[in-house]
Amino acid sequence: MNITLCQINTTVGDFEGNVTKICAALTQAAADKSDIAIFPELVLSSYPPLDLLDRPGFFAANEKALAVLIEKVTKIPMPPALVVLGMITRNPEASGRCLQNSAVVLEFKKSRYEVVFTQAKRLLPTYDVF
Numbered sequence: 001m002n003i004t005l006c007q008i009n010t011t012v013g014d015f016e017g018n019v020t021k022i023c024a025a026l027t028q029a030a031a032d033k034s035d036i037a038i039f040p041e042l043v044l045s046s047y048p049p050l051d052l053l054d055r056p057g058f059f060a061a062n063e064k065a066l067a068v069l070i071e072k073v074t075k076i077p078m079p080p081a082l083v084v085l086g087m088i089t090r091n092p093e094a095s096g097r098c099l100q101n102s103a104v105v106l107e108f109k110k111s112r113y114e115v116v117f118t119q120a121k122r123l124l125p126t127y128d129v130f
Helices: 015-031 050-054 056-073
Strands: 003-005 036-038 082-090 099-109 112-120
Touching (some): 003 015, 015 036, 015 056, 050 056
Parallel strands (some): 003 036
Antiparallel strands (some): 099 112
């Protein structure tokens, strides 16, 4: 099993640029015949988003970036079977903060990536971003 750790330099709030960098890393992972590609925490929005999380359009841009990413990586020949990336997700529970810092697992199924698992970060620090 080949695992690629994709340590890329993303920019806070530059969803388009970050998606481009993720796609480039996945193209390289595919060329290396990787089975799994793993990206850092909050790779779509970059880290730390700080007060940008309070802007209504920021979360929507985050969700759109995921959709664009899924569409773009579908065109990569023989991509990794699994991609793990960090992103902002909505808290499905009534209690707690409405946004979460999560790890999302994408699986390549039927020529397209699908979200198959999401795990919110636990034991968050009691200061700053989350």
